[in-house]
Amino acid sequence: MKNKVLVGMSGGVDSTVTALLLKKDGYEVEGLYMKLHSKPGYHEVHLARAQKAADFVGMKLHVLDLQDIFNKEVFQPFIDTYAQGKTPNPCALCNRNLKFGEMIKFANTIGADFLATGHYIKTDGKYFYQAEDDTKDQSYFLFYVNKDILPRLLFPLGNRHKNDIKEMAASIEGLESFASQGESSEICFVETTYTDLLKDYVDVDNVGEVLDSDGNVVGEHKGYMHYTIGKRKGFTVKGAHEPHYVLSMNPETNQIVVGKKDELACGRVVLDNLNMFDERKEFDTTVKLRYRTKAVSCHVEIKDNKAYVTLKENVFGVATGQAAVFYDDDKLIGGGWISQV
Structure with a gap:
């Protein structure tokens, strides 16, 4: 028997196949499902899937409730960043603080030597490398992970392609349903659009002025948090004959500045x-x-x-x-x- 590895289980096909591959490779495998955000109905569905996967692999599944830490370390900064007129990256924060932060702490409590996830990325223990499947590569979102833990990370899917993982699951009796599951959303706690989510916490719909780069008022917008840099729709520009793009947002005055693409x-x-x-x-x-x-x-x-x-x-x-x-x-x-x- 090889060393013990704790596998982050989401209830999806990637983490399920990851656990299966490690078990077949001789590792002592245990799973961990982390309750992060508090989206209604989400955990009931995904935890049931994760338990089904754990039962199939023949491993223990732990459940860790991290909702309070998630709210503090990921969700509130997401809200605050948009309120500051910036564009957040919650996944990178979540990976550092929770998926490869709190999870490594939990791995220590059960004596796990390694931590594994279904991310598409490679590591040699010193650096991360882009995945073989460049359409699924997740290295960009893992750049902020503490480098001290890299020697303890395993990514069995780094050298594989997503299509092959789904085909593998589809060919194994009992795992067919995992192969046909839809892809998870890019930001797991956003159900529809980020502005729909923000509306529950801040005043998003607040009509304001559109300025050109010289400071002239040229139109109207529906609230600065509806916009990110480079957006070209959802505001008016009087007399414009070519596309205008958002250049910046000013939260203090609820104004956005727009200009032509070269700007x-x-x-x-x-x-x-x-x-x-x-x-x-x-x-x-x-x-x-x-x-x-x-x-x-x-x-x-x-x-x-x-x-x-x-x-x-x-x-x-x-x-x-x-x-x-x-x-x-x-x-x-x-x-x-x-x-x-």
């Missing part, structure tokens, strides 16, 4: 709250400024836990509050949070 161009960003796996202070690399964007070449200088990033080509629609993640080919070498554009 969205960004050639330099500053990052704070860095999490680096590489010790270099000045280097050339590539950076992703949003999840579904290509990495662009850049020059990086790190001083006083801030990264000053000069882009080799302009990027459009860069938003403060988002994560910027550095890659050397497929190796993730660190990242931080965009504080200045």
Whole structure:
């Protein structure tokens, strides 16, 4: 019998196959279902699925209620960031503080040597690497994980493709239903749109002025929290003959500034709250400024836990509050949070 591994179980096909692969590989496997957000009816369904998966694998399933910590560490910052006119990244915070924070603490209490999840990512114990399946790669959202725990992480799906995982589940009697489940939403606690969620906590629908980049009032919008950098709909611009995009939001005055696409161009960003796996202070690399964007070449200088990033080509629609993640080919070498554009 190999070492003990604690597997994060969501009730989905990825975590189910992860546990099964580790069990077949000879590990002593136990599962953990974490109650994070408090979306009505969510946990009843997913916990039942996780228990079904655990029963099939033949392992114990623990349940950890982390809703209070989730609200403090992930959900409230999500609300606050939008209220500040920025664009949040709750998944990166959740991965650091809960999925690979509270979960590693729990692993210690049961004597687990390793922690495993169904994320599509690779690690060699020192760095993260992009997954074999680049359409499912989740490395961008794991850049903020504490590097000290990397030697204890296992990702059995990192070298596999999602289609193969679903086919594997479909071919195993008793797991067919997992293969046909729908994909989980990008932000698990958002049911429809983020503005529908925000309405329960802050005043989202608050009509305000649209300004051009010279400060002239040119139209009207429905409340600054409806907008993110680069959005081109949902506001009026008098006399406009070509598309206008949101350049910035001012929460204090409930105004948004709009302009033409070339005004969205960004050639330099500053990052704070860095999490680096590489010790270099000045280097050339590539950076992703949003999840579904290509990495662009850049020059990086790190001083006083801030990264000053000069882009080799302009990027459009860069938003403060988002994560910027550095890659050397497929190796993730660190990242931080965009504080200045």
